[in-house]
Amino acid sequence: MKLKRTxxxxxxxxxxxxxxxxxxxxxxxxxxxxxxxxxxxxGFTFGTVGxxxxxxIQVGAVNLDGTTIYVNGTVSHNSSIGDAFVQALKDVxxxxxxxxxxxxxxxxxxxxxxxxxGQIKVAVVIPxxxxxxxxxxxxxxxxxxxxxxxxxxxxxxxxxxxxxxxAQQSILGFISGFIEYYQESMISQIxxxxxxxxxxxxxxxxxxTGEADIAGHPLRNIDFMVxxxxxxxxxxxxxxxxxxxxxxxRTKGTFQRMIIAPVSPATVLVGKFISSLAIVYxxxxxxxxxxxxxxxxxxxxxxxxxxxxxFLGALSAIGLGLIISSLAKNEExxxxxxxxxxxxxxxxxxxxxxLSMMPEPxxxxxxxxxxxxxxxxxxxxxxxxxxxxxxxxxxxxMTISGLILFALGVIAYRLSLKRL
Amino acid sequence: MExxxxxxxxNDIEVDSVTKRFEDTVAVDNISMNVARGExxxxxxxxxxxxxxxTKMLCGMIxxxxxxxxxxxxxxxxxxxxxxxxxxxxxxxxxLYDYLNARENxxxxxxLYGLPGGKLKSRIEELLKFTQLDExxxxxxxxxxxxxxxxxxxxxxxxxxxxxxxxxxxxxAGLDPKNKLALWEIIRTLHKEGKTIMLxxxxxxxxxxxxxxxxxxxxxxVIALGSPHQLIKKVKMENTITLVPDKITSKLIEAVxxxxxxxxxxxxxxxxxxxxxxxxxxxRAEDILPDIVSTILSVGTKILSVELSRVTxxxxxxxxxxxxxxxxxxxx
Numbered sequence: 001m002k003l004k005r006t007x008x009x010x011x012x013x014x015x016x017x018x019x020x021x022x023x024x025x026x027x028x029x030x031x032x033x034x035x036x037x038x039x040x041x042x043g044f045t046f047g048t049v050g051x052x053x054x055x056x057i058q059v060g061a062v063n064l065d066g067t068t069i070y071v072n073g074t075v076s077h078n079s080s081i082g083d084a085f086v087q088a089l090k091d092v093x094x095x096x097x098x099x100x101x102x103x104x105x106x107x108x109x110x111x112x113x114x115x116x117x118g119q120i121k122v123a124v125v126i127p128x129x130x131x132x133x134x135x136x137x138x139x140x141x142x143x144x145x146x147x148x149x150x151x152x153x154x155x156x157x158x159x160x161x162x163x164x165x166x167a168q169q170s171i172l173g174f175i176s177g178f179i180e181y182y183q184e185s186m187i188s189q190i191x192x193x194x195x196x197x198x199x200x201x202x203x204x205x206x207x208x209t210g211e212a213d214i215a216g217h218p219l220r221n222i223d224f225m226v227x228x229x230x231x232x233x234x235x236x237x238x239x240x241x242x243x244x245x246x247x248x249x250r251t252k253g254t255f256q257r258m259i260i261a262p263v264s265p266a267t268v269l270v271g272k273f274i275s276s277l278a279i280v281y282x283x284x285x286x287x288x289x290x291x292x293x294x295x296x297x298x299x300x301x302x303x304x305x306x307x308x309x310x311f312l313g314a315l316s317a318i319g320l321g322l323i324i325s326s327l328a329k330n331e332e333x334x335x336x337x338x339x340x341x342x343x344x345x346x347x348x349x350x351x352x353x354x355l356s357m358m359p360e361p362x363x364x365x366x367x368x369x370x371x372x373x374x375x376x377x378x379x380x381x382x383x384x385x386x387x388x389x390x391x392x393x394x395x396x397x398m399t400i401s402g403l404i405l406f407a408l409g410v411i412a413y414r415l416s417l418k419r420l
Numbered sequence: 421m422e423x424x425x426x427x428x429x430x431n432d433i434e435v436d437s438v439t440k441r442f443e444d445t446v447a448v449d450n451i452s453m454n455v456a457r458g459e460x461x462x463x464x465x466x467x468x469x470x471x472x473x474x475t476k477m478l479c480g481m482i483x484x485x486x487x488x489x490x491x492x493x494x495x496x497x498x499x500x501x502x503x504x505x506x507x508x509x510x511x512x513x514x515x516l517y518d519y520l521n522a523r524e525n526x527x528x529x530x531x532l533y534g535l536p537g538g539k540l541k542s543r544i545e546e547l548l549k550f551t552q553l554d555e556x557x558x559x560x561x562x563x564x565x566x567x568x569x570x571x572x573x574x575x576x577x578x579x580x581x582x583x584x585x586x587x588x589x590x591x592x593a594g595l596d597p598k599n600k601l602a603l604w605e606i607i608r609t610l611h612k613e614g615k616t617i618m619l620x621x622x623x624x625x626x627x628x629x630x631x632x633x634x635x636x637x638x639x640x641x642v643i644a645l646g647s648p649h650q651l652i653k654k655v656k657m658e659n660t661i662t663l664v665p666d667k668i669t670s671k672l673i674e675a676v677x678x679x680x681x682x683x684x685x686x687x688x689x690x691x692x693x694x695x696x697x698x699x700x701x702x703x704r705a706e707d708i709l710p711d712i713v714s715t716i717l718s719v720g721t722k723i724l725s726v727e728l729s730r731v732t733x734x735x736x737x738x739x740x741x742x743x744x745x746x747x748x749x750x751x752x
Contacts, residue, residue, distance in 0.1 A: 005534040008531050008534070009531060009532055009534070011531075012527075012528050012531035012532060013532075015528075016517060016520065016524075016528050019517075019519060019520065019524075020517070020519055023519040023561075024519060252515065253511060253513050253515040254515055254516070254517060256481060256511070256515070257509070257511060257515045257529070257577075258532060259481065260479040260480060260481055260504060260507070260509050261504060261529065261532035261533055262501045262504040262505050262532075262533065262534065263532050418482075
């Protein structure tokens, strides 16, 4: 009888709390529509990264090769190899902007100007003697060619290190291919018996690269990012809702009215936990389903493992939310503290950027967070299709941290009851 | 579960030597009082007198530093859940979920009190009828209600579990006269049904109109306890002249105080008419009235009305504390 009454109380609290979200347009936006917008944004931003597409990369080609120079005392303005280089850039599908000079950031119409305004990510400067150097036009007094290297300059946009790095690596890869093509055409002009030696001398090491098959299909960035968003859902939905819910009710007085009823503190907490958990699952489902429907993300659906992992992660998020809610004087304070905590945290859980790209202290900090463990576990289960046993370390970590944070949340909540 | 007090001797509220300290502040200072079953008891006093602290202790939100409190025969220490089941608390503010309608709000609070489905449904219907909220209104979100309608649902939410003891904290604060009278009628009906009601208010006219027992609190202590009639009898020998001047200044009050035969002169506030009045307590009202009128006119103040008033609980409070409730509120 008592158990039935407690269960009824728990569900009444959870339902009322949930309706507070469902009937509030702003709350609905942040709980359901914001995740949807977020997925759309990251899908369009990162959706094609990892597929080898180059047309997104904006390259500036400053081809000075046709400029008149003196070679061996005679005028030269040969630009055939420089032009071929630019054409090859276009042929491999880079988006190429052509310039007459590199210039400076204040000089409209030059490559530096467009880098400073984000129009191009990388500028390749082809020198005036590009063709002359590569076609052995520099000779000594006896007419013997003087070995002369052609030199390319690459300039990248320092305001966007990630985008610039991707663009620079792509261009370096292209140049490497261009050099190989050039070597082969030069070697083909020497006697055939020497050609194989010359090829080894010119290019003694060959490298082939390829992605390991860890998922059974080719992977894109978004295939990792969509399951990672479950970590963000914990921060946006679980932490945010748990921290603001009790504080809001305390400000409005409904919390006081609830606790003067014959309801135990544990009943109130379980009711609040269930509604926060429902919001996390709902918001997570929106993220995952929209990722699949809009961007054809390939995920593996080990539902029990996903549900359990999110539950354990939610223990930490909601526990932390309870601590904030209990410490905060009112709704505004709870909101401010939550934003102060959740906004920086979301950059350290590996959902936006891989932790490996961060400085060591940031990596250590990120690895301590239970939300990072959820991101890792979700990527392993949903993207890589690893078995549940493979994420046991993350599961154990989330269980322990969840229990600790939730217990601290309960203690803070009980202490806050004395302040009413 | 057995009661901590035998039903034969049952006082529905027993407060015995209760003190509540908040660090260095004594909010409630060693007070004792009993409220018998079926009584409509008024707890009076200005803001900061300790009424809210006492109310919070009665409903188990905070514990007393010392002393014993029993509600419905149950000790708040030994049987807090039983105390909560015996009590219906109507907070001063509207404490409802504004995104739920009246029916949903009542259902929520009913479930907290463990009412089973069928019983809950019938209680909601009874209370909607009792608080005169029709079906159409009951389906609208609380946020669309008028102040009076919200107050009625606020009260209904405390009555779902049919508590024997009802705590009403400033139930008519901020209401217009029409809604105030409607709420008084609800309170009277509950009293007729045999409920024990503790009404916390700083409106002396409300307590005088409704309560059969009152306790006046000031600075954490109970300074008077009895029926309004008994308390008023304490100042029966005095007469009160109530004047409505066009302005009340300290200079005017001091000038009146100097008139021979004036025992006390103070500024008061008529809650129902929302005007400031000058009250003068004297044993010889008719003799000194001409002197009072000429003194007031001599300081350049016009007199809008004069009447010989009956003694009120407000006068009792002034006599006991030397201050008016209005002065107390202005100081806060």
